Each structure stands twice: as structure tokens, then as C-alpha cells.
Amino acid sequence: MATTLQDLTRLKPSGGKRSSKREQIVNVFLRQEGHLSADDLVDLIRREDQRIGRATVYRTLQWMVDAGIASKVDFGEGRFRFEHSYRQPRHFHLICKTCHRSFEFLSSDIEALVEEVATARSFTASQSVVQIYGTCEECRTGRNSTSEPGHTDMLFARDALRIAIATERSGLEFYSRAARLTRDARGRKVFEDLAHEEKEHLGKLEARYTELLQRDPKLESLPTFLFFKGAAHGLFAEGAERLLRGINDQQALLIGIRCERGSHRFFKKYGERFEDSEGKQIFLEFADEEREHLDLLVREYRALLKRQGRTRRTARHGSAGARAAR
Amino acid sequence: MATTLQDLTRLKPSGGKRSSKREQIVNVFLRQEGHLSADDLVDLIRREDQRIGRATVYRTLQWMVDAGIASKVDFGEGRFRFEHSYRQPRHFHLICKTCHRSFEFLSSDIEALVEEVATARSFTASQSVVQIYGTCEECRTGRNSTSEPGHTDMLFARDALRIAIATERSGLEFYSRAARLTRDARGRKVFEDLAHEEKEHLGKLEARYTELLQRDPKLESLPTFLFFKGAAHGLFAEGAERLLRGINDQQALLIGIRCERGSHRFFKKYGERFEDSEGKQIFLEFADEEREHLDLLVREYRALLKRQGRTRRTARHGSAGARAAR
DNA sequence: CTAGGTGCAAATAATTTGCAGAGGC
DNA sequence: GCCTCTGCAAATTATTTGCACCTAG
Numbered sequence: 079m080a081t082t083l084q085d086l087t088r089l090k091p092s093g094g095k096r097s098s099k100r101e102q103i104v105n106v107f108l109r110q111e112g113h114l115s116a117d118d119l120v121d122l123i124r125r126e127d128q129r130i131g132r133a134t135v136y137r138t139l140q141w142m143v144d145a146g147i148a149s150k151v152d153f154g155e156g157r158f159r160f161e162h163s164y165r166q167p168r169h170f171h172l173i174c175k176t177c178h179r180s181f182e183f184l185s186s187d188i189e190a191l192v193e194e195v196a197t198a199r200s201f202t203a204s205q206s207v208v209q210i211y212g213t214c215e216e217c218r219t220g221r222n223s224t225s226e227p228g229h230t231d232m233l234f235a236r237d238a239l240r241i242a243i244a245t246e247r248s249g250l251e252f253y254s255r256a257a258r259l260t261r262d263a264r265g266r267k268v269f270e271d272l273a274h275e276e277k278e279h280l281g282k283l284e285a286r287y288t289e290l291l292q293r294d295p296k297l298e299s300l301p302t303f304l305f306f307k308g309a310a311h312g313l314f315a316e317g318a319e320r321l322l323r324g325i326n327d328q329q330a331l332l333i334g335i336r337c338e339r340g341s342h343r344f345f346k347k348y349g350e351r352f353e354d355s356e357g358k359q360i361f362l363e364f365a366d367e368e369r370e371h372l373d374l375l376v377r378e379y380r381a382l383l384k385r386q387g388r389t390r391r392t393a394r395h396g397s398a399g400a401r402a403a404r
Numbered sequence: 405m406a407t408t409l410q411d412l413t414r415l416k417p418s419g420g421k422r423s424s425k426r427e428q429i430v431n432v433f434l435r436q437e438g439h440l441s442a443d444d445l446v447d448l449i450r451r452e453d454q455r456i457g458r459a460t461v462y463r464t465l466q467w468m469v470d471a472g473i474a475s476k477v478d479f480g481e482g483r484f485r486f487e488h489s490y491r492q493p494r495h496f497h498l499i500c501k502t503c504h505r506s507f508e509f510l511s512s513d514i515e516a517l518v519e520e521v522a523t524a525r526s527f528t529a530s531q532s533v534v535q536i537y538g539t540c541e542e543c544r545t546g547r548n549s550t551s552e553p554g555h556t557d558m559l560f561a562r563d564a565l566r567i568a569i570a571t572e573r574s575g576l577e578f579y580s581r582a583a584r585l586t587r588d589a590r591g592r593k594v595f596e597d598l599a600h601e602e603k604e605h606l607g608k609l610e611a612r613y614t615e616l617l618q619r620d621p622k623l624e625s626l627p628t629f630l631f632f633k634g635a636a637h638g639l640f641a642e643g644a645e646r647l648l649r650g651i652n653d654q655q656a657l658l659i660g661i662r663c664e665r666g667s668h669r670f671f672k673k674y675g676e677r678f679e680d681s682e683g684k685q686i687f688l689e690f691a692d693e694e695r696e697h698l699d700l701l702v703r704e705y706r707a708l709l710k711r712q713g714r715t716r717r718t719a720r721h722g723s724a725g726a727r728a729a730r
Numbered sequence: 731c732t733a734g735g736t737g738c739a740a741a742t743a744a745t746t747t748g749c750a751g752a753g754g755c
Numbered sequence: 756g757c758c759t760c761t762g763c764a765a766a767t768t769a770t771t772t773g774c775a776c777c778t779a780g
Contacts (some may be wrong), residue, residue, distance in 0.1 A: 099761070116744075131762040154533075156770085157744055172527050181525065188517050191631070195509055196536050199627045201498050203538040206479075210522050212529040225739065301525045305517070323648055366620045442769075457737040462770065483769055542749085657741070 099130060101140040104147065113151060113159040113180055153180060153209065164353045166230060170208035176217035182230065185305040186348065232290070234357035236297050237304035239287045243362045245341055246283060249371075250276040250313035252337065255321050256330045265327040268378045272334075272371060279367060286360075304357075308344060313339075331379045338375060342368035415450065427455055429464040434592060439485040439506055442571065490679045492556060496534035502543035508556065510563075511631040512674065543558060558616070560683035562623050563630035565613045568690045571667055572609060574640035575697075576602040581647050582656045593652040594704045598660075598697060605693060612686075630683075634670060645715065654712075657705045664701060668694035 106122050107114070114122075139160055142148035149163035153173050170188065172181040188208055196203040207271045216222045253273035260266040291298050317333040342365050349361030433440070434449050440448075446461045465486055468474035475489035479499050496514065498507040514534055522529040542548045586592040600681035617624050643659040668691050675687030 129762080133746080133763080134761055137760085152478060154478045172522065172525055173527075174527075175530070181527075183521055183525065185517060185521060188514060188521075191511060191514050191517065192534070192536055193512075195496075195511060195631055196498065196538065198631070199498055199507065199509070200541040201500075201507075201536065201538050202537045202544055203498075204501070205537045207533065207537070208518070209533040210518055210527065210529045211531045211533070212522065215526040218528055232435050260707075272643075302521075305521055305524070319645075358419040455737080459738080459771075460736055463735085 099134060100138050101143070102127060103130065103135055104142060107139075107142065107148065107160070108162055111391070113153075114162050115157055115159050117157075119160070152207075154211075166234065167351055168206075170210075172210045172212070172214070174214035174217055175211055176213050177212065181214070183303055183305065184234075186344070187305055187307050207362075230303065231355050231357070232294055232297055233300060233303040234352070234355060235360060236287075236290060236300075237289065237302060238357040238360040239283060240362060241304070241306050242345075243280065243283050243287060245314065246276055246280040247362075248318065249337070250280060251312040252318040252321070252334070255318055256334065258329065259321060260327050262327050265331070265378075265382070268374070269330070269334075272374070275371070290356075306344075308340075314341070328379075328382060331375055331382065335372065335375045335379060338368050340373040342372055423462060426464050426467070429456065429461055430468060432463075433468065433474065433486070434488055439479075439487050441483055441485050443483075445486070478533075480537075490615060491621050491681070492560065493533075495675055496536075498536045498538070498540070500540035501537055502539050505540065507540070509629055509631065510560075512670070513631055513633050514681070521634070533677060554597055556619055556629065557681050557683070559622055559626060559629040560678070560681060562613075562616060562626075563628060563632075563682035564686040565609060565616065567630070567670075567687060569606065569613065569634050570603055571640065571690075572606040574608060574644065575663070578640040578644040578647070578660070581644055582660065585647060586653050586656065588653050591657070591704075591708070594700070595656070595660075598700070616682075632670075634666075640667075654705075654708060657701055657708065661698065661701045661705060664694050664698040668698055 103119070103123055106126070107119060110119075110122065116136055116139055119139065120132050123130050123135060139148060139150075142160070143150050146163060148160045150158045150160055151171070152158055153171070155178075166182065166184065168189070169182045169184050172183065174180070185208075190208075192206050192208075193203065195201075250273055253269050253276055255265050257269035257273055260269055314337045316336045320333060321330060345361045345365035345368060349358050349365055352358040352361075429449055432452070436445075436448070442462055442465055445465065446458050449456050449461060465474060465476075466484070469476050469593070473488060473490060474486045476484045476486055477497070478484055479497070481504075492508065492510065494515070495508045495510050498509065500506070506618055511534075515532075518534075519529065521527075576599055579595045581603060583592050583595035583599055586595055615644050640663045643663045646659060647656060671687045671691035671694060675684050675691055678684040678687075
């Protein structure tokens, strides 16, 4: 983490001179957690250097926003707050009207809907704000129920693992079922292999999950940070459902391809959004894994088409296959 | 609409005296469309009465917010804007960073996810803000593509009808399929009746829809205002899917009950949220309709259980049925 | 008559700007 | 030496408040 901070303070300044004052302000800012108002930051700065002016802090904050180090958030208090934007970009906020604290969350589901709305209105969205105002548990029940919100990094890793595990499980279910239903020996082999691989990888992920929990046992009980329904429901589960309705091997392969591609894309896209962290790593590793499965399925699908072509010589299937395999 | 305004200006003042100045400000405010800043309103007021002070406008705006006539929205401009809150409560905004206009939309889908997040974090949400910042089509393409955003009222009615029609269609599909699959003569009759009713009502809704379009032909091409996926996918469609996997009559009834109940609740809840308007009326009528179907299904389910009890005397099914029919 | 509404001007609060001087390259 | 950064103080902007006055019930 220290290295990340160093890198950022060194690399980001896109235009402008090195300056001890600015560096000092940036360092103090990045050292903080949570959402600071400009004035909070002035106070913090003043504590270690009396001779830094309020205006400089404002200017530096603006500079940090432009440089992408910080982002300006508006909680409707009549003033802005700032947070570092290098760790969890594009997150949303729960804001307690009583204690005025705010809590972060990520929701791929909400993001998807927001994108959908923007598209429907032919709007080019550059940024979106989702803020849930209300009362937090502590303020409602009296005492603090959960301990400190925990390091977001670890929470992100936990949820990344949970999502990966859920996806892996439904993938396993899908491939086992496909293997069971398939009549063609060669097709069965492919599905069995994939099921086997999923099972193996699932074991690894679960081991990693328990290892993570050992590092910080209270992590398990902390509330969800990253919301993503697709993991359990959207991707393979739907495919598995469809298998039950009786489909042929070719269709099963196509469903598998679609699922793996969706899965790969989700994990890649999401993984790439984050700065270096365990969660990012988990996402990207998983994306690679799905990519391999996808390639395997596509190869198999092509082989199947070739065999079919040899026996039936139908051009129609070939073109549809090429489209699907693209 | 005039009556609604009158009623509001007369009824809402929860505490405080009648005053010509305040009344004047409220009237000018309610006459406007869109999102006004306090200063915009001061200018508008000044145009018809020079002797109203800035402070009074501010005080009146605050009073309107307290009275529930207006709501204060923050687009991150460093000042607040105000909109009447009596028409489409709890809507969200698309905000163009170029022309600084903002556009409204409703999304039951986003609302549901937001609620889910709040629950997961044991947060009591009182209000939520969703703002999509970006560039609107006009600013991006150069010229104004769609005409005026149209009267929100009509758009709301249009989308209410579209949702009702989509739900009705999937309901029809569900009941026809159920009737086709059912072996029991009596059960088949119930499903056939329901399918028939859905078809009839579907016809009425479609007629109403074309009638609405005749009133304002350009309504059809305007973008979606109310987003709700559940209509086509969430409710009956899923039930119809499950029918294909071969289930017995009792299960079919239960699925029907669940669907109708979900549908009824959605339309009721959503319909109640709005001030008097055509869309509200459509929602509430539809909620009633679904309610009747629900009752019919529940009666039928009970009868089925009774018949089963007479032949098999199984207590287990009885209790499960009572729970499901609650 | 009196509680509350109103106008004006002054206060506040967050943030920005003008300008002269300081400091790095 | 030039260009940018910096501090200070003054300006700006949105909104609130104090206070004397006014007005409806």
C-alpha cells in the first residue's frame, strides 16, 4: 500500500511543478481515511505546518481532483467533501443523516441499470451518483453493533472471492448437468473435463477464502460491500435451468460459451477498474480462467461443426456457429 | 390539474397564516416546470411584484419543502434547486454537464436494488438520490433530436400502460400454458377462465394505449420514463418457464398465486405513490384486477386442498397451503 | 392585540480570486 | 530569470439572521 501511495504522488502530476507544500498536502490527504471537507484538511495540515494557507489547500484539492487522485463528493451538506479516488472508483454511498457518517458500497447491478437508463435516453454518462440517505444501524439501535467497517481492501477481496465462488459453483452445476445429459461421448468428455476443472478451481478459491478469513476472522460477519447478483443467478444458473428443458449438445455448448464469455467479461471489466489490491488480483485471475474455458468451448464447438459438416454438409449451421464463436 | 394546484395551495399549509405574499410565491413556483434555483424564482417573482424580498422567497421555499409541496435537489452546482414534489415523487435525474439541464426518470428496478443494499447494511433509508451526469443527446449531436420532453403526466400514463400490457401478456401466456398442461378438468376450467379474462383485459388496455397515442401521436417515440423490468421478465414469465418443466396442478396454482400477488403488490405500491394522474389510475385499476385474480386462485387452491384432503387426508399439504394462501 | 409574516441590511459560510512575493528549474 | 506556487486579504456566491415593521385573525 505504501508503494501505491508513493507511485501515485510521483506519477500523477500531469502538469505543474514539484512543490514541497503541495506534496505535503497530498500526503496528509492520502494518509486519511474517509471523506474530508476542505476545512477538515486545512485543520489537519495546520497541525503539522502553520504556514500553509487555506487557499493553497483549496487549490491543491482542485488539482488533485483534476489529476484523478481525489474526487469531490457532495452529500448535500452545503459543502463538498473529498475522498481518494484511486482505490475503489465509482462506488456509491449510504449517508446517515444522524451521525453524518457515510459508508461505501459497490453495486454492479445498479451500475448496469444506470447504464441501461442512460442508453435508453441516448445520454452519454460520464459519472453517476447514488446516495442512500437514512439512519445507520448504530444511530437507530443505540450502540455500535458491528466493529470498525474494516479495511475496504479486505472486504473487496472477500466479496470478490464470494462472487468467484458462487460463479464457480453454478458453473460446476452447469457442466456436471451437461455431462450427465450429453449422449455424445466426446461432448461428455469435454463437459466432464470442464466440470472437473471447475471443481478443482472451486477448491482453490474456497481454500483462499478460508485463508482470508483466518487473516481476519471478523471479516465473515461484515456486511456485503460489493453487490452483484449475476454471479449466482445471471450467468450459469440460467444456463443450467435451460439444460433441464432438454437441449442438444450443440445448444449446450453455445450456452456454455455464452456463460463463459459473460463471466469473463464481467470479471475482466470489474477487475481492471481497481487499483492494485487482492480483490483486483482475484478478479483478473478468475477472468483468465474463464477465458481459457471459453477458448476450450469455442474450439470444441468448431470441431463439432466440422464433424457435422462432414456428415450433413449444412452451410446454415456453419455460419451461425462462426457468428456465435466470434 | 388546476384543481390539484388549488387543493395543494389550500390544504398543505400545516402551520402558519394565509398571506398574500406567500401565496403569490407559491403560485409562481407551481406554475413553473423543471428545476428552479432560489434566484430563478426571485427573478420570476420580481417580474410581477417588485416589493418581494429575496429572504421571503428563501423562507417560502423552505416552508414549501417542509409542507411537502416542493423538494430541494442538489445537482452539485454549489446551490440548490427546487421542484414541485407533488407529481412524481422519488424520481431520479439525468444531468447534462454541458447545457446544465436535467431530465427525470423513474426506475422501480433501481429502487428495488437500493432497498436491497440498505437492508443488507441494516440501514433505514428515508430517501435516495440517483444522478447520472454526462452529456445529453442534443449537446452531443448538435441539434435537438427529440421534441420537448412532453408532459410527464402523459409519459407516465404511457409507461404505466406499457407495463400493464406487458404483465397482462405474460399472464395470458402463463394461464394459457397452464390450461394446456393441466389434466384435471376443473383446474383447466380455472386457468382457461383466467386466460380469457386476461385476454379481454389485454384488449382493453391495448385500446386505451392506442387511444392515448391518438391524443398525442409523438408520445410513442419519446424515450422510456418509467423503467420496470419485472413486468415482462420478473413476474409471470418466470412462472411460465417453470410450467414447461412439468409440474402438477397444485404447483401451477401456487405459482399463479405468487405471480398475481407480486403483480398486485407492485401495482398497488407504485400507484399509491403518485398524485392524481392517469398513470396512477391505470396502476390502481390494474392492481384491483390482479387482486381479483389472486382471490380466485386462492379460493381454487383451497378447494383443491379440500378435495385432496377428502381422498388422502394428508395434514402436511394443508398447512403448507394455508401458509401459501395467507 | 398579537403571533406570525415581511423587507432590508448585515451576517455567515464555503470557496475563489487578485496580487505581491517566494522558490524551484 | 521565468514561470508557477503560495499566502494573505478581499471578493463572490448562496443562503440565513436580526430586527423593526406590518398584517391577518
